[in-house]
Amino acid sequence: MSDREEHVVAVLGAGTMGHGIAQVCARAGFETRLADVDVPAAAAGRAKLEQSLARLVEKKKLSADDASATLARVRAVDADAACAGATIVIEAAPEKMELKVDLLRRASKGADPRALFASNTSSLSITELGQRLGAPERTLGTHFFNPPPVMELLELVRGVGTSDESIERALAFAAALGKTPIVIRDFPGFATSRLGVCIGAEAIRMLEQGVGKVADIDRAMELGYRHPMGPLKLSDLVGLDVRLAILEHLHRELGEVFRPPVLLRQMVRAGRLGKKSGHGFYRWTDAGPEPSDV
Ligand code: CAA
Numbered sequence: 133m134s135d136r137e138e139h140v141v142a143v144l145g146a147g148t149m150g151h152g153i154a155q156v157c158a159r160a161g162f163e164t165r166l167a168d169v170d171v172p173a174a175a176a177g178r179a180k181l182e183q184s185l186a187r188l189v190e191k192k193k194l195s196a197d198d199a200s201a202t203l204a205r206v207r208a209v210d211a212d213a214a215c216a217g218a219t220i221v222i223e224a225a226p227e228k229m230e231l232k233v234d235l236l237r238r239a240s241k242g243a244d245p246r247a248l249f250a251s252n253t254s255s256l257s258i259t260e261l262g263q264r265l266g267a268p269e270r271t272l273g274t275h276f277f278n279p280p281p282v283m284e285l286l287e288l289v290r291g292v293g294t295s296d297e298s299i300e301r302a303l304a305f306a307a308a309l310g311k312t313p314i315v316i317r318d319f320p321g322f323a324t325s326r327l328g329v330c331i332g333a334e335a336i337r338m339l340e341q342g343v344g345k346v347a348d349i350d351r352a353m354e355l356g357y358r359h360p361m362g363p364l365k366l367s368d369l370v371g372l373d374v375r376l377a378i379l380e381h382l383h384r385e386l387g388e389v390f391r392p393p394v395l396l397r398q399m400v401r402a403g404r405l406g407k408k409s410g411h412g413f414y415r416w417t418d419a420g421p422e423p424s425d426v
Contacts (some may be wrong), residue, residue, distance in 0.1 A: 136308050137301060142167065142214040142243070144235050145224035146177020148371060148408055149252055152280030153224055155181045158205040159281070160309045165207050165214035174208035181206060184281065215239040220305065222274055224252040227377035232256065233264045240265060248298055248305075250274040254325040255378045258291035258318045268293025272302055275322060278369055286311035291318045320385035321378070328366075329378050329390065335363035336393040339413075339426065346413050346423040364413040365421060368406030376400050395426065 141157040143150050146168040154177070158164040166181075168174040182203055188194040194202075207214075215221055221239040225231050236249050243249075249271045251261055262271030273289025286306045290299055299315060306313035316323045335349050343349070350362020359366075367375050376397065382390035399405075399412065406412030407421075414421035 137219070137304060138162070139219045139305060139308075140217055140244070141165070142211075142218035142221045142239065143224060144168075144211055144214065144221065144239065145226075145252075146174045146180075146208070147224065149276060149278060149280060150224035151177035151181045152184070152278065153222055153252065153276050154178075154206055155184055155202070156276070156280050156309050156311075157222075158202045162205065162308075164205055165209050165218065167209055167211040167214035171208060171210055174210075178203075178206055178208040211235065211238060212242055216242040217244055218242075218247055219244045220248045220250060222250045222252060224276075227253060227256060227374060227381065229256050229260065232261060236261065236265050236271075240267060246270070248272065248301060250302070252276055254374070255321045255381050257320070258289045259293065262291045262293050269295040270298050272298055273316075273318070273322065274302065274305075275324065277324070284312050285324070286313045287322055287324055288313050288315045289318050289322055290315055294318075321382050325378050326382065326386075329375060329382065332363045332367045332370075332375055333379060333390070333393055333396070336367070336396050339364070340393060340395045346425050350423075368412035368414050368416070368421070370406070371408055372396060372404065372406045372412050373400050399426070 139162045141162050141164045143154045143166050146166050154164050154166045166174050166177050185199040185202055189196050189199045221243055223232055223235050225235055232251055249265060249267060251273050252275060258273045262268030265271055268291060271291055272294045275287035277283035277285055288302050303313055338349055346364050350364050353359040353362045376392055379390050379392040403409060404411045407416045410416050415424045
């Protein structure tokens, strides 16, 4: 018999990342509860998860039985029901500290007394989150990558107060999910976002300066550096609002090099958020992404 810790997982936020994280947890065999601002929003996330599983069945990457068993482990509920007795709470809400503190504070009321409080934040301070939650030793970052079912890395972020025991439990959780973890010290932007947004922001500035068209700038990194997708397409995949929030935070914390490009602000103001809104630097249709120069 396996001695792995049998988690009950609450995922708070059923958007781009949240439903993918829930898919990974349920696929690993854990009971998974998915919540959002209300139950219909959580149910919409679960429906996307169902579609994602159906695509895997279609491609013969997953049996129909495994897909149904995975789906059966996921319940779309309200946040209180999601957190009741949960042993790990993963918040995947927008990049706003107040919102994350609020969500995890509420979660801590009903969760298991030993529960880990994990944030999927791309850049915000885990140390501050743990301190304000009143459980610094059990608070950490579990930073997943989009699309969560595909991407191998799990960046674990250790706050100043995070205990060794919590990191050990998180490492075991990562292994159960089939992810390869790295443990990173809490510092704005961690190891991944800090580097990732630099390339993305520079690509947007190059577009502003007329260095090349969307397709050419992306092709430069796809063919010249073997990146699986260029920086503008990747920004669309992540969400331009998410990228802007990360850059604004890193600009405040680390300085000028992270100043958000004006064009990025304009696109977010125009509602061109990337793949999730159907239009960013590309138009996203069923036929695939088409460059859309600005
Ligand atoms: N669930 C399960 N599997 C999925 C999936 C999903 N939701 N989406 C795609 N896949 C699988 C496909 O089944 C396919 O599997 P095979 O190779 O075994 O056939 C594989 O992923 C590739 O998918 P596609 O063939 O449809 O597309 P692709 O080859 O163009 O790859 C991609 C798509 C995986 C997204 C690839 O382009 C890629 O790796 N891009 C870079 C992604 C990246 O850098 N992500 C990190 C963003 S930063 C972030 O997320 C953190 C942050 O803080 C903002």
